Amino acid sequence: MPLAEKALIARIQKLARRDGHQIVRGIGDDCAVLRRQSGEELVITTDLLIEGTHFSHEWHSADSVGHKCLSRGLSDIAAMGADPIAAFLSLGLPASLPQKWVDDFLRGFLRLAKHYNVTLAGGDIAESKSGIVADVMVVGSVPRGKAILRSGARPGDIIYVTGALGGSAATLQQLMRSKHTRSRLGSRHFYPEPRIAVARYLREKRLATSMIDISDGLSTDLAHICEESGARRNKRAGSLGASIVADLVPIANGADLNLALYGGEDYELLFTAGKSARVPVEIAGVAVTEIGWITKEKGMQLIEGTRKPRRLEVKGWEHFKKV
């Protein structure tokens, strides 16, 4: 059984204690209190992690689940070109769960928080009658008007991705086949690294016209950029389109093109930049690769060698989708 609620909160409060002049009051009151500087906007995201849907006891160590929980939120902050400030954590825990699981989870969560100088400033704890539930909320900051939205892409913009794709889905495939259970540190499936530094660079240099993080798969997340950017330009004209060159898509070790296009949970950044923008091939140690361009015509297509381009289907992960 986890520690009684009050003792558990006291432990988290002790572990989470960090300097942060922006956090006037952290854990220990009805709300956290944040002081902000003028000229800034706040960006806020929430991400829900549910046992049996997003992770399993068998495959994922508690440390990895803690890391993933925060990393998903940080990745959304990066996707806005913002810097993370504070995190809030709601935990639903079965009464049968050993406190060790909770300690390991917190270690994974707080190690990542420390690395990115994020304060765990509040949250909630309750008993869950069934599986583990971890909902994270992350607050970030961006100079006024400088958030990189999904909706800023223009026809002719070049499409880029960071890192390599399909690695997380490939690991998941291996797990399903072999029941191999080791959580390897360094694997993007177990320990995805949010691309905060890349995002900050893109924002500071004003390079990206639109951005999203790849959580549901390249095809799905690119479709979001096409739709939102089309709607912003001209509601009646509808979505923009995109052409992706298969040979350019960076594929992770152990993955293939299929996993790179449709596999989720890579948490790499997908962004667009003007044709004349000078986007480095590596930013903050992470490869940045051109993979295609935005088109005025609706629909996404995949160009493979010299063959006739084929339609790039939108088939990533979607909850409650009848398949």
Add this chain to the structure above:
Amino acid sequence: MPLAEKALIARIQKLARRDGHQIVRGIGDDCAVLRRQSGEELVITTDLLIEGTHFSHEWHSADSVGHKCLSRGLSDIAAMGADPIAAFLSLGLPASLPQKWVDDFLRGFLRLAKHYNVTLAGGDIAESKSGIVADVMVVGSVPRGKAILRSGARPGDIIYVTGALGGSAATLQQLMRSKHTRSRLGSRHFYPEPRIAVARYLREKRLATSMIDISDGLSTDLAHICEESGARRNKRAGSLGASIVADLVPIANGADLNLALYGGEDYELLFTAGKSARVPVEIAGVAVTEIGWITKEKGMQLIEGTRKPRRLEVKGWEHFKKV
């Protein structure tokens, strides 16, 4: 089954669309973007609602669950003397849940949001393999340095509560006995009303030295004020104490002193004010009642008639507490 994720988000986005010059970007990007005014601080709270722990299908209509979900968060915002701005909602839903439940939940949630001019600005949706999970995050605003903390009570301060206590626990008791399932609009158990207007008045008139909302029961929440205020004054001296006069405690219809002292989920405000502060007996249509005073000596006591005062035990709701 609920609507597929994308359609469900589109529906929520449509329902949630509201004016709000502070919300630069709401649902539809990786994060929401909030613009703030200078001279303000943000207060942030999260509240987790889990089927089987906080509500049951049998007793609570989806409309009431949606209302409670947001109301718990708003009550925390009120407890800081703050004004709510935006809410974020993470929903974990079983695949077997009818979309009607989700629609009714949203109706209850958004009706309350509209009433308090709160924008639903983001969230997350995922499949839950077991019960329903709803985590709400609410962001509020308070003038710089004016948040009313739990830790500001001083010995000699008078203790006040809003409304009447024990009503929610009395309803719960009736439900357990009679299996009566009607969610009555107006009942504080099914439709608790956050005391936003009372809190704003107290902040504007600078009346309260400390404040908390009564979610876990009067005795538990008063203990928080005593502990936090003692720790702030003098870490080594430890907690402050309190004396409560039983005859003064406002008891809700159908409840008794026991439920009023130890029953949770009333979401009334508990606050302290200096002896010379002029606290009205009614604020924004809500009764405000003096029930005791803060003492320098640690420990809480209950004064009943002319009998020898007895110890007021801390026994409210606590998750994972072995009883």
